[in-house]
Amino acid sequence: MRSLRDKRVLITGGAGFIGSHLAEAVLGEGAERLIIADNFFVGKPENLNNIKNRPDVVIYKEDAADLHAMEAIVRKEQVQVVYNMATMALNYSFFNPHTAYMVNVRIADTLAHLLRNGEFETLIHMSSSEAYGTALYAPMDEDHPLNPTTPYAAGKAAADLLIKSFSNLYDLDAVIIRPFNNYGPRQNIDGPLAGIIPAAARRILRGEKPVVQGDGLQTRDYIYISDTVRGLISAYNRDIRAEVINLGSGIEHRIIDIIEVICDFLGYKGGVEFQPERNSDVKRLCASSEKAKSLLGFEPDIRFEDGIEITLDWYVNKIKDEEE
Numbered sequence: 189m190r191s192l193r194d195k196r197v198l199i200t201g202g203a204g205f206i207g208s209h210l211a212e213a214v215l216g217e218g219a220e221r222l223i224i225a226d227n228f229f230v231g232k233p234e235n236l237n238n239i240k241n242r243p244d245v246v247i248y249k250e251d252a253a254d255l256h257a258m259e260a261i262v263r264k265e266q267v268q269v270v271y272n273m274a275t276m277a278l279n280y281s282f283f284n285p286h287t288a289y290m291v292n293v294r295i296a297d298t299l300a301h302l303l304r305n306g307e308f309e310t311l312i313h314m315s316s317s318e319a320y321g322t323a324l325y326a327p328m329d330e331d332h333p334l335n336p337t338t339p340y341a342a343g344k345a346a347a348d349l350l351i352k353s354f355s356n357l358y359d360l361d362a363v364i365i366r367p368f369n370n371y372g373p374r375q376n377i378d379g380p381l382a383g384i385i386p387a388a389a390r391r392i393l394r395g396e397k398p399v400v401q402g403d404g405l406q407t408r409d410y411i412y413i414s415d416t417v418r419g420l421i422s423a424y425n426r427d428i429r430a431e432v433i434n435l436g437s438g439i440e441h442r443i444i445d446i447i448e449v450i451c452d453f454l455g456y457k458g459g460v461e462f463q464p465e466r467n468s469d470v471k472r473l474c475a476s477s478e479k480a481k482s483l484l485g486f487e488p489d490i491r492f493e494d495g496i497e498i499t500l501d502w503y504v505n506k507i508k509d510e511e512e
C-alpha cells in the first residue's frame with residue numbers, strides 16, 4: 189500500500205463540507221503540504237479554522253476550472269496528488285442550470301489535462317450518486333445506468349465519463365469515488381443551497397416548520413462524513429486506477445423519517461410544511477458497497493443514530509453561537 193505521508197496534496201473545494209474534513213485527514217496522514225483551491229462559492233474560511241494557520245497549509249482563492257491558475261498552483265506547489273471536491277450544490281441547478289452543469293465538467297477537464305500532461309501524479313475525483321438518478325434496482329452497484337435528473341447530476345456524470353476516458357486512453361492514475369448522501373458538521377446551512385439536515389435544523393431552531401418537498405417518501409442512503417473521508421484516503425492508499433467506487437451505507441432512509449428524527453432530537457412538535465415535489469427529484473437511492481469493500485476494504489463505521497446526534501449537536505451549537 190502507498191500512503192499520503194510526505195506527499196504534496198491539493199484539494200479543490202477544500203473549504204467546503206467534505207473537502208475541509210478531508211483536509212484535516214490528509215494532514216493526519218502526514219502529508220508534507222496541503223494546498224486548498226476554493227473559490228469560496230459556498231466554502232467558508234471558518235471550515236478551515238483547525239488547520240489554516242499551520243505552516244504546511246496554503247489556501248488559494250481560485251476557480252478550479254481555470255486551467256492556467258491550476259497549472260500555476262500545481263507547478264508552484266509541486267503537487268503530487270489532487271482530490272477534486274469542488275462543485276456548486278445540486279440546488280444551484282434550479283437557479284442556473286448552465287453553470288451548475290458546466291462547472292463540474294470544466295473542473296474535471298482542467299484536472300484531466302494537467303494529469304495527462306504529467307503536472308501531477310494521481311487524481312481522486314469526487315462523483316455523486318446523483319449521477320445514477322432514481323434507483324432502477326437496489327442496492328445500486330457501479331454498473332447501474334447513469335440517468336441524471338438535474339444539470340448538476342448531468343455535469344457529474346459527464347465529468348466521470350471524461351475522467352474515465354482520459355484514464356483509459358492515457359493510462360492515468362485516476363479513480364472516481366461516488367458517494368451517496370453525506371451528513372455531518374460543516375455541511376452548508378445557508379440559504380437555498382443548504383443540505384436537508386442543516387436546513388431543517390435551522391428552521392426548527394428559528395421556530396419555523398421544517399420543509400418537505402413532495403410526500404417525503406423519497407429515500408436516501410446516508411453516510412457519515414468521517415466514513416466518506418476514510419474511503420477517500422483508502423482510494424489513494426490502495427492505488428486503485430480507472431475504477432468507479434460507490435461509498436454508501438446500503439441503508440435507505442425516507443426523507444420524512446429523517447425530518448422526524450431531527451424534530452425529536454430538537455424536541456419540536458410543530459409539524460412539517462409540505463411543498464410541491466421537485467419535478468427532478470430522485471425518488472430512491474440505496475448503495476451497494478460491495479466494490480468499496482473488496483477494493484478499498486471499506487465499510488462504514490458510524491451508525492446513522494450516532495452520526496445524526498453528533499451532527500445535530502454541532503448545528504445547535506453553531507446556530508446558538510451565531511445568535512449570541
Ligand SMILES: NC(=O)c1ccc[n+]([C@@H]2O[C@H](COP(=O)([O-])OP(=O)(O)OC[C@H]3O[C@@H](n4cnc5c(N)ncnc54)[C@H](O)[C@@H]3O)[C@@H](O)[C@H]2O)c1
Nearest residue numbers: 201203204205206226227229230231251252274275316370
Ligand atoms: N454532500 C453530499 O451529500 C455529497 C454526496 C455525493 C457527492 N458529493 C460530492 O462531494 C464533493 C464535495 O461536496 P460538499 O458536500 O463538500 O459540497 P460543498 O458545496 O460544501 O463544497 C464544494 C466546495 O467547492 C467550492 N467551489 C465551487 N465551485 C468552485 C470552483 N469553480 N473552483 C473552486 N472551488 C469551487 C465551494 O466553494 C465549496 O467550498 C462534491 O464534488 C459533491 O458533488 C457530495
